[in-house]
Amino acid sequence: QSALTQPASVSGSPGQSITISCTGTSSDVGYYNLVSWYQQHPGKAPKLMIFEVSERPSGVSNRFSGAKSGNTASLTISGLQAEDEADYYCCSYAGISTIYVFGTGTKVTVL
């Protein structure tokens, strides 16, 4: 099972919106509405930002939103802030043989 494909980097200016893609296959992202997203600051543990494609856990800013179309999930950060600068990873359920697969990770830079 290969990792889900994410762009290596995405950047934007404060206040702008950016979107990170997460491309899988019809066996994982495309088949199940079970994609989550994690934010990781340097030296810190990842933090759950989105689950089940578009649901936000309590306490996560509504500037973060998730969606899915076909085999590609996406995370949009609106009103970009300096504190959003971090690495972001997607994760999908991939069936009973593989279970979970992570994305390759995207570094978000706030210009």
Place this chain on the structure above:
Amino acid sequence: QVQLQESGPGLVKPSETLSLTCTVSGGSISNYYWSWIRQPPEKGLEWIGFVYYSGSTTYNPSLKTRVTMSVDTSRNQFSLNLYSVTAADTAVYHCVRGATTLINPFFDYWGQGTLVTVSS
């Protein structure tokens, strides 16, 4: 507030066994799937496997021949053993709380992570 804390050696020799324990505080280990997720230096996340509070396990197919996990509900702990390690197993290892259902990649509480280096 649920907290997870990894413990174990930070240095393991090649061909030996990496053993880590995760202690869960602030909540019960019951009813959840508990995972180990690792991150090699400067690389991405890799799910290693999970153990359910009942003791049932499922592992990443790429690691399943070298991994065992167990749970001790009386101590609110779960453990990881990774056998025959090589330098490629050098990583930060996180213990993580998963969902109450097997299929949901919902990792809401993470340990801070412990760096394990494989070297002679």
